[in-house]
Structures are given as C-alpha cells and as structure tokens.
Amino acid sequence: MLGSSIIVFREVLEAALVITILLAATRGLIGRNRWIGGGVSMGVIGAIIVAFFAGNIADAFEGIGQELFNAGVLFCAVFMLAWHNIWMSSHARELVANLQRVSNDVSTGELPVYFLSIAAGLAVLREGSEIVLFLYGFAASGEGAAQMTLGSILGLVGGIAVGVLLYSGLLRIPTALLFRVTGWLILLLAAGMAATASGYLSQAGLLPSLMPLWNTSEFLSEHSVIGQLLHIMIGYQARPTVIDLGFYFGTLILIGSGMYLISKQKFRQSPALPVN
C-alpha cells in the first residue's frame, strides 16, 4: 500500500505544483477555473490514451519514441509558459490596475489563458500516464486491489494537499506583486522543464551523454521530498551535465530577455500609465 501511495504521490505532486502556480498566475480572472480545469481534464484523458499506446510510443522512431514524446511534451509546455510570461510582461500593469479597481475580477479576454490551460494539460498528461501504467500493472497482477486503491487515493490526496498549501501561501502575496512572483516561478519552472527535456534527448542518444559537472546527491537527493520539490519548482538536479545547464540557462535567458524587451517597448509606448 505504501509503495503505491508513494509512487502516485510523486507523480501527482509534480502536476499539482505546476497547476498551483498556473492558478496563482491567473488569480482573479473570470472563467480561469474552467480553462485550467479543462486543461487538466484533457490531460487526464490524454494520459489514459498515452498509457494505452505506451508500447507503440516506445517502439516508435527506432525505439526512442518515448524519449522524443517526453521531450516534445516538455518543450511544448516550455513554449506555452514562455509565451504567457512574455505576454504578461506587456500587460501585467493594466491587469493589476484592473484587478485592484474592478472588485478583483477581469475577463479572461484580457489574458490568453489557453497557454496556461495547455501547459496544465501537458503536466497532467506526462505524469498521469505513468500513474495509469503503474496502476494497470498492479491491477493486472491481481494483488491486493483494495490496498492499492487506498494507497493511490492517499497519494493523490497528499499530492493535492501540497498544492493547496502552496496556493494558500501564494494567495498571501499582494496583487501588485503577485504577477511578478508568478512570473518568476513560471520562468524557473520552464527552465527546469527544458533541462529535463535535454536529459531525455541524451537518453535517446540524440544529445551526447556527458559526465555530470558535479554531484550533490549526498547533500540533497532529487528523490527526497525537498529535493523533488526543488526539482519541480526550480529545476534542481543533483547531477547536471553541461548540456542540462546550457538548456536551463539558455531558456532563462531567452524568456527573460523576451520579457525585458517587450516590457521596455510597452513602457516607451505608454510611459504615463498610472501605477497604483
């Protein structure tokens, strides 16, 4: 039972933290629950389909289909998060002003939430398909179905609970600062995802497998609770290679400079915008 709860917890946690950050980043937007919820639902359906075709995916592209699929899903999510952040860097000011003026509600028309909807769905897709496969294996072996179900529910509840905790923490951030904080969180999230994706590409043999630059696993393992939290939130890796670091900082710099350039341009166009 413990085994199944830990595995489900680990996978749920990753998706839950991503969704939490996305929910905080869309706080106060009318209809955002529908958008994010829709993304999550599509992710669950997608996860079941992916798990069903796991064999075909693994065999595709001469046996590296799984790595290509994972890397593709991650890069797609990185793109969505990047787009969101760059969009926000030119609109955050008006959004904050609106949120403060109009009873904390603005229409989603002002923020293209579908980027984040897709990002939420992709997070669920990737983690969810592993849960489905794991549970299928358990069910097929016919051992202690009740125990497994209980363990999985415990894991699911635990993962969501950590997400709720983080969300209640993020809600304490004043509106004027909130989008800046979620912008940073999304930036780090995206960089970590890009570094994970590069790991899949080197596993597939498309990028060279280099020796890690350092090893901090004795100090903080990625598979400890803290280590995994940091891995998800800021992309912590105990044994990064120079390629992982390149993807991490490359993504940071690309998105960061995109945000900077857009916000500077916007500032030049409307320098007299009131800041409350």
Place this chain on the structure above:
Amino acid sequence: MKYLIFMIFISFSGLVAAELPIYELSIKDHRFQPDTIEIPAGTKVKLLVKNLDATPEEFESHELNREKIIPGNSEVKIFIGPLDPGEYGFFGEFNEATAQGKIIVK
C-alpha cells in the same frame, strides 16, 4: 572549453559510428536478470532491457540519470555512458522492493 568541444565531438562520433556494445538484461517476476552488469569505462553502450512480465515496469537510475518505461512483454533500448569507473545502481520504479540492480564500470 577545448576539452568540452573535444568531448562533445567524441560523443557525437560515437553516435555516428552506431556500432555500440550491446548488453542485454531481462525482467522476470519483477527482478532483473542479471542484476549486475559489467561495462568498460569511458565507453558508450546500449542496454537492451526485455520485460518478460505481463505488467509494465519503469527502468530508473538516479546515478545514470535514466528513466524509461518498459511495457509488458516488450523490449526497450537505453543508451548509457561513457562513464567513469564505479558502481551505478538502477531499479524498477513500479516494483522497487524486488527490482534492483547495478552496473559496474571498470
């Protein structure tokens, strides 16, 4: 930096050559057979992992930074190395209690 470029070049040339040493292992009753594999240091190798069980398994190794799902009754390949001498553990995430193994690099 020159060293780095050299290393990347070496790794890519290894990829192009494609004639990598192959090591086979299988999963049966949620155990790896053999559970210990010896490979030469500084060489890229291909692991062929055959899952003889009907249930899926996930080959995972923190030390090797590898993670791959192996559906039931199927086979996947996993590239590892080049590695420094030492021991690198791996396990099956879905059956961690029994599915344990290690790669010894000499």
